[in-house]
Amino acid sequence: MTMPETAAEQATHERPPAPLRTETFREARPTIIGPDTPEPPFPILLSGPVQKGFGRGGKDLGCPTANLPDESLPPMSTVTQTGVYYGWARVSPHNAEGKKVLSDVDSVVLPMVMSLGYNPFYHNQQLTAEIHIMHDFGSDFYGHAMDAIVLGYIRPELDYTSREGLIEDIETDKRVALKSLARPDYESYKNDPHFML
Numbered sequence: 001m002t003m004p005e006t007a008a009e010q011a012t013h014e015r016p017p018a019p020l021r022t023e024t025f026r027e028a029r030p031t032i033i034g035p036d037t038p039e040p041p042f043p044i045l046l047s048g049p050v051q052k053g054f055g056r057g058g059k060d061l062g063c064p065t066a067n068l069p070d071e072s073l074p075p076m077s078t079v080t081q082t083g084v085y086y087g088w089a090r091v092s093p094h095n096a097e098g099k100k101v102l103s104d105v106d107s108v109v110l111p112m113v114m115s116l117g118y119n120p121f122y123h124n125q126q127l128t129a130e131i132h133i134m135h136d137f138g139s140d141f142y143g144h145a146m147d148a149i150v151l152g153y154i155r156p157e158l159d160y161t162s163r164e165g166l167i168e169d170i171e172t173d174k175r176v177a178l179k180s181l182a183r184p185d186y187e188s189y190k191n192d193p194h195f196m197l
């Protein structure tokens with residue numbers, strides 16, 4: 001059996017085009033994903049200051065994302081494939097200058113979906129890790145420290161013929177993540193020491 005290339009290996013090779021999303025894929029999507037207990041390579045712990053992406057996530061897709069800098073990606077790129085992942089994330093209430101900007105309800109551990117890849121729909125050339133936290137934040141939090149625990153893989157990244165198709169899949173990703181995280185052995189990671197630092 002050949003192992004899938006890791007994201008780091010993919011970054012150094014010519015990348016094959018991402019598969020186009022099909023109706024069959026949409027209809028066959030499970031509502032809960034992964035084993036009942038996270039298995040290696042999960043959990044994967046990530047940390048870094050939140051960076052601005054191209055800004056299309058919020059405006060174009062109704063799905064704002066907090067990007068992690070390249071320096072934060074090695075734990076991900078050495079072990080896994082590009083695609084959509086799920087887990088938990090927490091944003092520090094303090095900005096880069098140490099001022100408290102976010103309220104306490106915004107800085108608890110929250111469910112997230114993460115896109116790791118090249119966003120074929122937007123033809124990005126660089127690998128990015130974009131985390132969408134499923135919560136309505138009171139304000140922006142660029143520059144804030146963010147910690148995340150990745151617990152599972154949802155699907156490969158796909159190319160789309162329409163923005164609506166991508167939006168529909170992201171909505172499904174969120175539902176799948178919430179259901180998958182509600183299992184006790186996933187829920188318990190909300191209290192992981194990674195979030196107490």
Ligand SMILES: Cc1cc2nc3c(=O)[nH]c(=O)nc-3n(C[C@H](O)[C@H](O)[C@H](O)COP(=O)(O)O)c2cc1C
Nearest residue numbers: 053054055056057113115119120121132157158173
């Ligand atoms: C859960 C999730 C799944 C995504 N899946 C895909 C995908 O399959 N294909 C793709 O091209 N982009 C995908 N994206 C990435 C969006 O294209 C990306 O968030 C968008 O380009 C906004 O980036 P920006 O804020 O840097 O502009 C996904 C994003 C999220 C949050």
